[in-house]
Amino acid sequence: MQTVIYWFRRDLRIEDHAGLAAALATGAQVVPVYVVDPAANPGGDVPATRTVMWRGLHALDAALQAQGSRLICRRGDPAGIIPDLVRATGAGAVFALRKQGAYFAARDAQVATALAALGAQWHLLDDDTIVPADALRTKTGGPYTVFTPFAKQWLAYLRAQEPGEVLVPLARLRLVPALRDLPSTVAAAFGAAGEAADARLPAFAVSTEAAQARLAAFTGQGDDPNQAPIARYQQQRDLPAVDGTSRLSLHLAWGTLSARAAYLAALGAARGCNDDGRAGCRAWVTELAWRDFYHHILDHAPYAERSAYQTQYATLAWEGEAAHFAAWAAGRTGYPIVDAAMRQISTTGWMHNRARMIVASFLVKDLLLNWQLGETYFAQRLIDHDVASNNGGWQWSASTGTDPQPYFRIFNPTSQGEKFDAQGDYVRRWVPELARVPARAIHAPWQLGNAERSALCPDYPPPIVDHATQRQRALALFQAARTAPKA
Ligand SMILES: Cc1cc2nc3c(=O)[nH]c(=O)nc-3n(C[C@H](O)[C@H](O)[C@H](O)COP(=O)(O)OP(=O)(O)OC[C@H]3O[C@@H](n4cnc5c(N)ncnc54)[C@H](O)[C@@H]3O)c2cc1C
Incomplete structure (x- = not known):
């Protein structure tokens, strides 16, 4: 045979x-x-x-x-x-x-x-990906390099194609005489180290059953979709203290779930939803489009994996300090939302998307460190690590990537915290040194008087840099790269 x-x-x-x-x-x-x-x-x-x-x-x-x-x-x-x-x-x-x-x-x-x-x-x-990389072309025949027009075409393509599940004739897998003489097992391939798991990582399953259960819970399969998390996604997706996103990234990154199945489940949920719920489903499908976008970008511009997508920023003269990288990684920068996020990734191998954007902006625009350091750090920690999404996310945050916003988009870590974690629940969960700090000061504990600080958070460090100063330095750094004579 x-x-x-x-x-x-x-x-x-x-x-x-x-x-x-x-x-x-x-x-x-x-x-x-x-x-x-x-x-x-x-x-x-x-x-x-x-x-x-x-x-x-x-x-x-x-x-x-x-x-x-x-x-x-x-x-x-x-x-x-x-x-x-x-x-x-x-x-x-x-x-x-x-x-x-x-x-x-x-x-x-x-x-x-x-x-x-x-x-x-x-x-x-x-x-x-849900849509193959070579399926979408701009009017001039080139690949899309900006997300909004890409997403429009991506949706139009899917409406025209109506993808369905790919049926696999599983019964044919039984024909296995060739396997008898190949005794290689999963355990043997890992050697004596075995799983050698990071003991701090929570007990998550990496299986199709786990992925499908998570997808069903998120999209409300079998129940009223208007009550499902996907219907509230638009309101909750940016709040890192709330379990408002799908947490399917692990499964999409390792393929225990196809991206197509995620898309089809969202379509199914949208059919049973009212207008508000449909807005949630649409917002979530847009995130799946971001995933496809970054995968397509790396296909068309493979150099971006090793260098700035916008080539003018390939030689930015980073001025940051190695000690600051260590403080960032350890969650000891003195900026509560940054520290909470960095401890979340160390403990769980996952970080909320809003938090990823905040810590990435902070590393690049506040600490003036190369985004590739952060990209590698994430690759070493994330259970959902994906080359294209990680690279795209880092380059977007560093303003070296596909983001059409100019380089001067710089997140203020304090106001980001106040906006997306207003009561400080996310910070208190991950930074126990700040557990007793009231909401009014949770994102800027340095503003507390000396006595209050010593009483409420004596072990929490002061900010390692001044945001306003670093913002100006970042602007100057990017400006210098933009105006440097071309080699
Ligand atoms: C600096 C940085 C690094 C990132 N690194 C990764 C990575 O290594 N792997 C990864 O899967 N995602 C990465 N992301 C994207 C995003 O943060 C995660 O996909 C998301 O937080 C996963 O949580 P979720 O499954 O609950 O997402 P949901 O909000 O439920 O979104 C559904 C799915 O859409 C996809 N998605 C959502 N947002 C994005 C996005 N911005 N870019 C690409 N795909 C997206 C993911 O597959 C996700 O599972 C990164 C973002 C940033 C800013």
């Missing part, structure tokens, strides 16, 4: 899956493979990624076993391992989904060359 390999990467599911469906459609027996590649994460072989992978791969293996198959899991460089498995199984083809990012592209090119030398076919399919 003919054999093909399906190589799972950031698509840890067996349902609604264009790549697996294509492999099974060949009629060959499919060998499901995952390669634990310690070099794949830009942050390195880090506990957050290892933890997610360990949980996600066990869940994927269990899902495959329930279908009479199982996951072949190896550790190392896929450029050697995938051709080895082709030789061992006699596979005539390898199928996989394309993932944005320079590392993945280079790795895939190496695998493609090795497979060609073996006479095996290489099928790389697009199923990571």
